[in-house]
Amino acid sequence: MTGPAPYRIVIAGGGTAGWMAAAAIARTMGKAVDLTLVESDAIGTVGVGESTIPPLATYNRLLGINEADFMRATRATFKLGIMFDGWKRAGDSYFHSFGLTGKDHWSAGFQHFWLEGLRRGHTQPYDAYCLELLAAADNRFAHLPDERMNYAYQLDSTLYGRFLRGLAEADGARRVEGRIQQVALDGESGNIAALVLDSGVRIEGDLFLDCTGFRALLIEQALHAGYDDWTHYLPCDSAIAVQTESAEPPPPFTRAMAHDAGWQWRIPLQHRTGNGIVYCSRYLDHDAAQERLLGNVQGPVLTEPNRLRFVTGTRRKQWHRNCIAIGLSGGFMEPLESTSIHLIQRAILRLIRMMPAGPVSERDIAEFNDQQNADMLQIRDFLILHYKVTERRDSPFWRQCAAMEIPDTLAQKIELFRETGRVFRRNEELFAENSWVQVMMGQGIVPQERHPIAGKLRDDELAKLLETLRETTRRTVAGLPDHGAYVARYCGVLPQGQAR
Numbered sequence: 235m236t237g238p239a240p241y242r243i244v245i246a247g248g249g250t251a252g253w254m255a256a257a258a259i260a261r262t263m264g265k266a267v268d269l270t271l272v273e274s275d276a277i278g279t280v281g282v283g284e285s286t287i288p289p290l291a292t293y294n295r296l297l298g299i300n301e302a303d304f305m306r307a308t309r310a311t312f313k314l315g316i317m318f319d320g321w322k323r324a325g326d327s328y329f330h331s332f333g334l335t336g337k338d339h340w341s342a343g344f345q346h347f348w349l350e351g352l353r354r355g356h357t358q359p360y361d362a363y364c365l366e367l368l369a370a371a372d373n374r375f376a377h378l379p380d381e382r383m384n385y386a387y388q389l390d391s392t393l394y395g396r397f398l399r400g401l402a403e404a405d406g407a408r409r410v411e412g413r414i415q416q417v418a419l420d421g422e423s424g425n426i427a428a429l430v431l432d433s434g435v436r437i438e439g440d441l442f443l444d445c446t447g448f449r450a451l452l453i454e455q456a457l458h459a460g461y462d463d464w465t466h467y468l469p470c471d472s473a474i475a476v477q478t479e480s481a482e483p484p485p486p487f488t489r490a491m492a493h494d495a496g497w498q499w500r501i502p503l504q505h506r507t508g509n510g511i512v513y514c515s516r517y518l519d520h521d522a523a524q525e526r527l528l529g530n531v532q533g534p535v536l537t538e539p540n541r542l543r544f545v546t547g548t549r550r551k552q553w554h555r556n557c558i559a560i561g562l563s564g565g566f567m568e569p570l571e572s573t574s575i576h577l578i579q580r581a582i583l584r585l586i587r588m589m590p591a592g593p594v595s596e597r598d599i600a601e602f603n604d605q606q607n608a609d610m611l612q613i614r615d616f617l618i619l620h621y622k623v624t625e626r627r628d629s630p631f632w633r634q635c636a637a638m639e640i641p642d643t644l645a646q647k648i649e650l651f652r653e654t655g656r657v658f659r660r661n662e663e664l665f666a667e668n669s670w671v672q673v674m675m676g677q678g679i680v681p682q683e684r685h686p687i688a689g690k691l692r693d694d695e696l697a698k699l700l701e702t703l704r705e706t707t708r709r710t711v712a713g714l715p716d717h718g719a720y721v722a723r724y725c726g727v728l729p730q731g732q733a734r
Contacts, residue, residue: 240268241590244439246414246429246452248273250391251561251578252445253398258582260405261297263589269406270437272429274413284501284508285313285488285572286386288332293579297401305725307397309504310389311484312717314370320492321677323625328676329367333384334668336363336703342685345671346655349681350688351700360675363703365710370487374714388488388501410437417456425556426452441590442557450563453549457557460550467618468546469634470496470568474524475510475540481533483718490570494629498530499569504727506536512568517631548610553602556594558585565610570620573613576664580609612663615644623648623677648674655681
């Protein structure tokens with residue numbers, strides 16, 4: 235007697251999105267699904283999502299991935315946050331770190347106690363109370379007990395896809411080489427029935443994942459899910475990426491350097507550095523952008539510049555009929571806060587929680603889309619913050635950003651913080667209170683008031699609190715090893731034939 239046939243899941247496209255999905259589904263679902271991934275070696279991937287945020291460590295743990303093996307395979311370094319240069323005004327810098335600053339009280343964040351300290355004459359900056367920030371500034375890193383060091387990775391996304399492919403295939407995923415010639419629809423239901431390859435092979439399935447990137451071959455070209463354009467809020471529409479030889483030991487952070495028409499990234503890996511320029515083509519043409527990028531990199535250039543055009547926004551339905559968009563096919567958020575791989579991860583884990591046991595439920599579709607849309611809106615608002623709250627008026631681009639209307643949700647968050655120092659995290663949104671505080675104060679917002687509970691402390695109590703937090707943080711950082719040396723010992727790629 236045989237059981238029901240396995241649920242057939244077909245993934246269209248490989249790259250980071252496709253292989254992240256394949257690895258997670260194959261590892262979690264096992265033989266309960268029949269998993270096929272279709273990709274063509276002739277079609278390249280974007281391959282520039284190299285800077286990540288801490289939830290990726292959780293994703294890897296869920297898959298049972300050994301961290302040192304993963305980092306060695308992807309030539310990864312550790313990341314403690316992002317250095318923002320020139321966002322408040324040209325020449326200024328601030329750091330958006332992972333983790334916490336100081337110590338919160340249940341009734342009020344640490345910023346209220348720090349602000350009260352300023353009022354009473356304390357002069358130490360807010361940065362002095364953040365472990366990850368001070369460690370990054372000193373180029374130090376180590377794993378600490380109780381996971382007290384919050385970190386992410388800077389990695390080669392192409393190598394990450396290759397690493398995950400090995401896991402997925404070992405767990406039963408099947409890869410089919412070929413270019414998708416046609417997306418065949420069921421004439422009665424309107425669902426996707428099969429992918430037809432240029433070889434004539436027909437791959438049928440029950441559920442299809444669109445990992446075809448900006449082409450959105452299934453979700454848009456075949457099913458016409460629609461797209462919301464957010465260019466008004468996030469006007470950059472172009473990027474150029476290039477890789478260079480490492481010119482210095484890799485620091486444990488990514489750089490985001492503002493210029494007069496956008497910004498430039500620098501991401502240090504073990505074996506090279508990822509570089510790119512993001513810009514608004516209305517104010518900077520492609521040739522000038524490439525010249526600017528190549529004139530502001532460190533080390534010899536290893537690759538030809540890779541030009542990208544994009545429209546920031548989101549697919550109106552990321553799950554439509556029996557198709558789910560994963561990654562760039564579902565929408566695009568520029569890489570300012572390194573959220574691209576995170577959005578892939580969120581969609582995959584959300585799908586696994588809602589994995590159909592039979593026909594697709596319309597309730598599942600609605601819930602998935604609501605949750606995905608909430609993620610996109612919350613990240614969108616956080617990105618807009620960087621452009622809107624600025625003192626820069628030195629170019630038409632920055633004057634446009636300063637003058638643009640912003641969503642009411644973001645305006646409320648900004649003005650609440652400006653007036654009261656408060657930040658509230660809603661509905662498990664990605665960026666927590668400390669992230670909003672660091673970016674808003676880094677870009678020049680100083681709250682007018684603070685929570686009255688901070689005023690309850692006597693001068694000596696407040697001084698002791700601030701000094702103890704500062705000294706504990708300073709002492710911990712002083713005991714950390716150099717980041718580059720730690721990476722070399724923990725997960726460095728050794729010369730061929732040399733034993734670890």
